[in-house]
Amino acid sequence: MPGLIIAPRARIFHGHEWVYASEIKKSFGNPEPGDVITLKDFRDRPLGTAIYNPQSQIVARRFSRRRQDLNLDFFIRRIGQAIELRKSFEGLDINLCRIVWSESDGIPGLIVDRYGDHLAVQTLTLAMDLRKDLICQALIELLAPESITLRNDSPSRKAEGMEQTIELLHGSNPGAFTVEANGLSYEIDLIDGQKTGLYLDQLQAHTEVAKMSKGLRVLDCFTNQGGFALACAKAGAAKVTAVDISASACTSARRNAELNGLEVEVIEANVFDFLKTAKAEYDLIILDPPSFTKNKKTLMDAMRGYKEIHLRALKLLEKGGLLSTFCCSHHASRELFLSNIADASVDAKKSLRLVAEHHQRADHPVLITIPETSYLKGFTSQLIATR
Numbered sequence: 001m002p003g004l005i006i007a008p009r010a011r012i013f014h015g016h017e018w019v020y021a022s023e024i025k026k027s028f029g030n031p032e033p034g035d036v037i038t039l040k041d042f043r044d045r046p047l048g049t050a051i052y053n054p055q056s057q058i059v060a061r062r063f064s065r066r067r068q069d070l071n072l073d074f075f076i077r078r079i080g081q082a083i084e085l086r087k088s089f090e091g092l093d094i095n096l097c098r099i100v101w102s103e104s105d106g107i108p109g110l111i112v113d114r115y116g117d118h119l120a121v122q123t124l125t126l127a128m129d130l131r132k133d134l135i136c137q138a139l140i141e142l143l144a145p146e147s148i149t150l151r152n153d154s155p156s157r158k159a160e161g162m163e164q165t166i167e168l169l170h171g172s173n174p175g176a177f178t179v180e181a182n183g184l185s186y187e188i189d190l191i192d193g194q195k196t197g198l199y200l201d202q203l204q205a206h207t208e209v210a211k212m213s214k215g216l217r218v219l220d221c222f223t224n225q226g227g228f229a230l231a232c233a234k235a236g237a238a239k240v241t242a243v244d245i246s247a248s249a250c251t252s253a254r255r256n257a258e259l260n261g262l263e264v265e266v267i268e269a270n271v272f273d274f275l276k277t278a279k280a281e282y283d284l285i286i287l288d289p290p291s292f293t294k295n296k297k298t299l300m301d302a303m304r305g306y307k308e309i310h311l312r313a314l315k316l317l318e319k320g321g322l323l324s325t326f327c328c329s330h331h332a333s334r335e336l337f338l339s340n341i342a343d344a345s346v347d348a349k350k351s352l353r354l355v356a357e358h359h360q361r362a363d364h365p366v367l368i369t370i371p372e373t374s375y376l377k378g379f380t381s382q383l384i385a386t387r
Contacts, residue, residue, distance in 0.1 A: 001067070002029025003038035004060055006047060012039070012062065015369030017103055019050065019060035033161070034126040036070055051108060051127035055161035061108035061125065070131055075138035078107050083142060089362045096179055097363040098200050099143075104365045104373045109160075110135065113200060115179050117146040120190050121169065124152075126160045136169045147171030149190040155294070166191060178259065182207050184230050185259045187252070201360040201376050202227060202288065202326075208358055209286060209324045209380060210235040216283035216322070219243070221271045221309070226253030226264060228286045228324075233262040241265045241282075243274050275312035284322040285313045288378075291329040299331050303340050306332075310344035314383070317350075321383045326358065330375035337377055345381075352381035 006012055010023035019039070031037045031052045039047035039062060049068040050060040068074065082105040086094050100112035102124070109125025119139060123129040129152070136148055148170035157164055168191070176189045181203055188198060210231035215238050220229035223242035230253075233240045242253050242264055250268045257264040267274065271289070287309055292302035306327065313323055327337045345352045358378030360366075366374040 001038045001049075002031035002035060002052075003027070003040060004031070004050075004052075005040050005042060005044075008042055012047060013041075017050075017062040017108070017367075017370060018058045019062070020057060021054075021059050024059060034130045036068070036127070038067065051125060053126045053160055055126075056159055061103070063106055063108055070127065070134070072134050072137055075107070075131075075134055076141060078105065079112070079135075079138050080142055081105070082107075085365070086363055092362055093181070096181055096198075096200070096203075097361075099363075101364050101373075103370055104367055112139065114143070114145075115177075115188060115190070115198075118171075118174050118177070118190060119143065119145045119148045120151050121148055122151055122154060124154060124156050124160065126162060129160075129162055132169065140170060145170065147174050147190075151190065182231060184234060184256075186225060186256050187259060188225075193252070199224065199227060201328075201364045204361045205326070205358040205378055206231040208356060209284075210237075212322060212356075212380065213237040213284055217241075217281060219278075219282040219285045219316075221275070221285065221287050221313075222289040223253050223266070224249050224288075226256045226266070228288060229253065229264045229266075230256055230260060230262055232284070232286075233257070233264050234260065237284075239265075241267065243267045243269055243271055245270050272309060272312070275309060275316065278316055280316045280318065282316055282321070284324065285316060287313060287323070287325040289326075291327075293329050293331055296331055299329075302329065302332065303336065306337070306340050307344050307347075310341055311348055314344060314348040314350050314352075317383050319383055322355070322380055323352070323383070324356075324358075324378065324380040326376065326378035328376050330372045332377075334377045338379060341379060341381065351384050353384045354379060355382050356380040 004027050005025040007025040033053050035052045037052045048062045048065040050062040082100045095116050099114045109128040111122040113120040123132050150167045150169050153164045178185050178187050206227050213232035214236040218232045218237045218240045220242040223244045229240045229242035250266050253266045292305045293299050360376035
């Protein structure tokens, strides 16, 4: 098996599973892009098996500490283990969850989301993309889905030298269908819809924030399909307004409100502009934007964007008001994001008390040696006084 010799002090010696070009001492056996390769240390001792792509910044991703191959048996075993893990989480709906979460489930670059009888799959590494037929076979054997949609429209595929595409791997196009989450109905379309259905990682946070919303006037910014807005309306919020710049997202949010018989005002607008001109008539403001940064180079620009929306939201809140804000970029640490909120409160001349902290749902497990697997962080704070 071809492979790489890893240089001393590489992050893989500290438990991480990624190898960058700068951490490679040399290669042997002429590995090809997408190959399964062996990793060795500088003393020729085996470090395990990885997938290889020299076109990516992450040249190798280890998926086993022993010799292993990416065959059908491997995918059946690893995906089966991932399914059993989800079944062990109390309160998690196994029919509506992320079944496979990349490195966290030992299958780097593979994401599988389950929506009842339908699956949405992403192959974000070249090795997984080349083996999508094997992955499809394994999923059919384990879950017997009616359809499997390949939602490979993620920009991250460009880093692996792959094109973006959406195609049907198995079954027929289910079209638009409804799923139940937290007692609410959502209409999703895995082929023509935005993203891969719902933001499954936020379903827990929807419930947590909604519990605080009874009787409050709620503003849900970057609403997408209306997740926070619908949860708050169902929980008894006095009034709910949802804002998103995407026309299709607004259409989805309105449709979902209609499905559930809930009253939600949906506004198509740029959130930055909306917050700048909005009236101070809200008791709870929710900020759940898409990631403002995809790399470290743009991190500081992203933090300026976060601070701007935090500052504008805080200016709309009075004493006792709540701000729930989220960041889905792993490049922004928990501490950096919390500091950003604090800086905005100082500039707004308002004091905040932290009342809740939010995390990605359990079906997006975190490996403690791979900080990138912990990406979603959120905080709900209460405005307690004006300086």
